[in-house]
Amino acid sequence: MFASDLNRRQFLQAAGALAGLAAAAARPAAADPLGLPIGCQTWPVRDQIARDFPGTLATLARAGFKSIELCSPVGYADSGFGGLAKYSGRELRRIIEDHGLTCVSSHFGMDELRTQQPARIAWAHELGLTQMIVPSLDGPQHPTLDDVKRAADEYNGIAARAAAAGIQQGLHNEGFLDTSVGSRRTYDLLFQLLDPRLVKFQFQVSSIAYGFDAVTYFTRYPGRFISMHVQGWSARTRRIVPLGQGTLDWRRIFAAAKIGGIRNYYLEMSLPMMEASLPVLHRLR
Numbered sequence: 001m002f003a004s005d006l007n008r009r010q011f012l013q014a015a016g017a018l019a020g021l022a023a024a025a026a027r028p029a030a031a032d033p034l035g036l037p038i039g040c041q042t043w044p045v046r047d048q049i050a051r052d053f054p055g056t057l058a059t060l061a062r063a064g065f066k067s068i069e070l071c072s073p074v075g076y077a078d079s080g081f082g083g084l085a086k087y088s089g090r091e092l093r094r095i096i097e098d099h100g101l102t103c104v105s106s107h108f109g110m111d112e113l114r115t116q117q118p119a120r121i122a123w124a125h126e127l128g129l130t131q132m133i134v135p136s137l138d139g140p141q142h143p144t145l146d147d148v149k150r151a152a153d154e155y156n157g158i159a160a161r162a163a164a165a166g167i168q169q170g171l172h173n174e175g176f177l178d179t180s181v182g183s184r185r186t187y188d189l190l191f192q193l194l195d196p197r198l199v200k201f202q203f204q205v206s207s208i209a210y211g212f213d214a215v216t217y218f219t220r221y222p223g224r225f226i227s228m229h230v231q232g233w234s235a236r237t238r239r240i241v242p243l244g245q246g247t248l249d250w251r252r253i254f255a256a257a258k259i260g261g262i263r264n265y266y267l268e269m270s271l272p273m274m275e276a277s278l279p280v281l282h283r284l285r
Helices: 003-024 042-050 051-064 081-088 091-098 109-129 146-162 186-193 207-211 212-220 252-258 271-283
Strands: 038-040 065-071 102-107 131-132 168-172 198-206 225-230 233-236 239-243 264-267
Touching: 003 186, 038 042, 038 264, 042 051, 042 271, 051 091, 051 271, 065 264, 091 102, 091 109, 102 109, 102 264, 109 131, 109 146, 109 264, 131 225, 146 168, 146 186, 168 225, 198 207, 207 225, 207 233, 207 239, 212 225, 212 252, 225 252, 264 271
Parallel strands: 038 065, 065 102, 102 131, 131 168, 168 198, 198 225, 225 264
Antiparallel strands: 233 239
C-alpha cells in the first residue's frame, strides 16, 4: 500500500470519527434511559385536552416529549377524553404526528373491551397502537382466590383476541391489583394466572407508596413488563415529587427495567413536575 493511500485512509477514518461525535452530540435523546423516547401519559393534562387537544400536544412537544400515551375516548369519556371521539383513529394519528409525537399505547376501560372489543381494536389499528392497557380488572376490594382466577380467565380471553389482531394487552397495577388474598398479593397471583405470552404488565412507580417496589418487581418477573408510569417519590413526605427531588434511585430502576422488559415509559405527574423531571432523565445513562 502506498503512503498516500494510507494517509487518505487515516484522513477518512478521522473524519468519520469526528462526524460520529458530532452526530451523537446532536442526538441528546440517545442518552435518555433505555435509549427510548421520553413519553408522557396524557391523564395529567386531561383538562387541557378537553379544551384544546392540538394545543395540548403542542405544549407537550415544546416541553421535550417525544411520545404520548392516550386514554380511550370511550372508556374515559367522563375524564376529559370524550371530545376526542369526534376524530377517527386515523385523524388522531395525523394530528399527533403533525406535532412531532408518536403514540403506540392507550388505556382502555374493561367495560369497553368486554362489550365492544372488535371496534376498539379497529380504532387502535387506525391510531397505530401496538399496546392496549387496562388500569385494573375491576375485581372486588376483598377478593377470594376464585375471584382472582375469574378475573384472570376473563382477561386472558380478552388478551387472546387482541393478540390475534396483532395487539399486545397490558395490565396496570392499581385498584383490584393492590388487594390481597390472605397473605398473598393479588398482583403476584396474577403473574401466575395470566398467560405471559398474552399479557404484559405496566408498572406504576408511585405504587411504592403501597409497598410495590419497581426494582423488586422488574427483577422478580423478568420479561413480564412492557411499560411503566414514572413518578418521583419522597419517602420522607410520602408525596409525589419531580424526579431527582425524592428518594428513588433512578439508575437502579432503569437498570432493572431492562430486566423487566420495559419497551416504553411515560412520565405521569402534573405538567410542571414532568417538565422539571426531563433534565434528570436526559442526564441518566
